[in-house]
Amino acid sequence: MSVRVVVADDQELVRSGFSMILDAQPDIEVVAEAGDGAEAVAAVERHAPDVLLLDIRMPVMDGLEAARRVCAGSACKVVMLTTFDLDEYVYEALYAGASGFLLKDVRRDDLVHAVRVVAAGDSLLAPAVTRRLVADIVRRRHEEAAADVTPRRLEVLTAREVETLRLLARGLSNSEIATTLFVSEHTVKTHVSNVLSKLGLRDRVQAVICAYETGLVAPGSP
Amino acid sequence: MSVRVVVADDQELVRSGFSMILDAQPDIEVVAEAGDGAEAVAAVERHAPDVLLLDIRMPVMDGLEAARRVCAGSACKVVMLTTFDLDEYVYEALYAGASGFLLKDVRRDDLVHAVRVVAAGDSLLAPAVTRRLVADIVRRRHEEAAADVTPRRLEVLTAREVETLRLLARGLSNSEIATTLFVSEHTVKTHVSNVLSKLGLRDRVQAVICAYETGLVAPGSP
DNA sequence: GGCGTTCTCCCCCGCACGGGCGAGGCCGCG
DNA sequence: CGCGGCCTCGCCCGTGCGGGGGAGAACGCC
Numbered sequence: 001m002s003v004r005v006v007v008a009d010d011q012e013l014v015r016s017g018f019s020m021i022l023d024a025q026p027d028i029e030v031v032a033e034a035g036d037g038a039e040a041v042a043a044v045e046r047h048a049p050d051v052l053l054l055d056i057r058m059p060v061m062d063g064l065e066a067a068r069r070v071c072a073g074s075a076c077k078v079v080m081l082t083t084f085d086l087d088e089y090v091y092e093a094l095y096a097g098a099s100g101f102l103l104k105d106v107r108r109d110d111l112v113h114a115v116r117v118v119a120a121g122d123s124l125l126a127p128a129v130t131r132r133l134v135a136d137i138v139r140r141r142h143e144e145a146a147a148d149v150t151p152r153r154l155e156v157l158t159a160r161e162v163e164t165l166r167l168l169a170r171g172l173s174n175s176e177i178a179t180t181l182f183v184s185e186h187t188v189k190t191h192v193s194n195v196l197s198k199l200g201l202r203d204r205v206q207a208v209i210c211a212y213e214t215g216l217v218a219p220g221s222p
Numbered sequence: 223m224s225v226r227v228v229v230a231d232d233q234e235l236v237r238s239g240f241s242m243i244l245d246a247q248p249d250i251e252v253v254a255e256a257g258d259g260a261e262a263v264a265a266v267e268r269h270a271p272d273v274l275l276l277d278i279r280m281p282v283m284d285g286l287e288a289a290r291r292v293c294a295g296s297a298c299k300v301v302m303l304t305t306f307d308l309d310e311y312v313y314e315a316l317y318a319g320a321s322g323f324l325l326k327d328v329r330r331d332d333l334v335h336a337v338r339v340v341a342a343g344d345s346l347l348a349p350a351v352t353r354r355l356v357a358d359i360v361r362r363r364h365e366e367a368a369a370d371v372t373p374r375r376l377e378v379l380t381a382r383e384v385e386t387l388r389l390l391a392r393g394l395s396n397s398e399i400a401t402t403l404f405v406s407e408h409t410v411k412t413h414v415s416n417v418l419s420k421l422g423l424r425d426r427v428q429a430v431i432c433a434y435e436t437g438l439v440a441p442g443s444p
Numbered sequence: 445g446g447c448g449t450t451c452t453c454c455c456c457c458g459c460a461c462g463g464g465c466g467a468g469g470c471c472g473c474g
Numbered sequence: 475c476g477c478g479g480c481c482t483c484g485c486c487c488g489t490g491c492g493g494g495g496g497a498g499a500a501c502g503c504c
Contacts, residue, residue: 117349120349122352122353123355123356124349130344130346131344131345137355158480160481171423171425171431173425173461174460183481186482186484190481192461202395203461205390205393205430208427208430212434213441218441219437219440381450395491397490405451406453411492412451415492418492418493425491426492
């Protein structure tokens with residue numbers, strides 16, 4: 001059973017070139033071509049192909065919008081094609097639901113391979129795109145790691161003071177903190193005062209902000 | 223100029239199989255083999271190859287640790303190989319600095335292709351891995367988008383009240399907010415009171431928490 | 445012209461908060 | 475053993491904060 005493909009590109013030469021390469025494969029069949037995004041969406045609706053090869057820059061409706069509609073309305077996999085591998089294009093394409101992202105200077109073997117991979121339900125990116133994507137992931141991790149390190153500002157605090165600050169940052173009053181920690185309210189006030197003076201803060205409001213900024217508490221955690 | 227490769231795998235048959243495939247290429251040269259992580263690190267130091275093919279599960283020192291050391295101490299690119307494409311392996315490998323991540327059932331053409339891609343400075347992942355990585359990225363985006371919607375809780379507030387809340391959440395006192403907004407302190411107190419009653423909060427501390435939780439202010443923004 | 449909303453300003457009052465100053469028990473360290 | 479840090483608790487006091495009530499001006503809407 002062969003893979004049915006629709007090719008969409010506003011440049012007729014590019015379009016027919018890709019079609020010829022794919023049609024030359026015994027297990028791939030190009031069932032339609034499209035010259036803009038609207039035609040591409042219509043062709044997918046009519047032919048229900050397995051894979052849509054989609055240029056990003058196209059008249060009438062651009063490739064990203066077409067990708068969104070196709071991915072939302074059918075089981076057809078989308079492979080984006082572009083001359084420029086701008087990061088914004090990549091992310092927009094992935095958010096739109098694309099399964100592949102290739103540059104137009106792709107080798108014919110890689111193109112054929114990509115169609116087979118996405119038809120099988122997997123994903124595939126151009127190596128240069130993969131490299132930047134991986135770099136982004138690692139960068140995020142480093143930022144998160146840096147955020148984990150920031151609480152070193154809090155290491156001047158004792159364990160009890162940190163505990164007090166944590167409850168403080170959840171909106172508890174001194175008396176509520178006292179009840180929670182099974183101590184007197186005065187003890188809580190002492191801890192709070194120590195926290196404020198040690199961190200150079202003015203009041204409990206600034207303490208709450210500090211707790212969020214250092215990551216002691218995080219949005220969404222409660 | 224050929225690509226110099228080191229192959230590291232504790233299973234002798236797998237190792238020599240990969241080596242034979244790669245050595246058969248005119249532009250690839252296997253300069254050493256290693257049976258564990260420590261040997262792999264030593265081989266890289268001795269031969270300074272362009273690419274290290276590295277199994278994850280190995281005795282003495284596992285592939286992830288070896289990848290960390292190699293990536294930290296040399297310009298050698300690392301391609302991880304594993305039988306199981308567990309997500310944790312993938313992320314750990316990327317954090318370690320790997321440029322490639324393949325499954326051991328890889329086709330010989332793809333293996334050769336991967337070596338050439340990473341030697342050129344790009345990255346390459348197995349299609350199944352790419353698919354999950356992309357899914358993760360899209361999921362993150364959706365979570366962030368959901369976070370953007372949350373501030374609907376704040377739409378009961380007037381523009382002035384939101385502005386007051388924003389300053390409040392940055393640690394300003396009523397008098398400081400008054401100075402910033404060019405109004406009297408009484409006016410600020412009125413706004414603050416309105417914010418508290420409209421949102422069902424008790425004091426300015428809970429207002430700060432609300433500002434962070436709804437995303438009105440975010441950690442790292444000041 | 446009425447009406448509601450918003451922004452502004454004023455009064456008084458109660459209280460939680462924060463600072464100062466002191467003190468006792470517990471534990472680890474030199 | 476003495477010393478210092480931490481946790482605990484106490485009292486006094488000034489003030490920033492929050493609630494209540496009231497009110498005028500500007501704006502848009504019907």
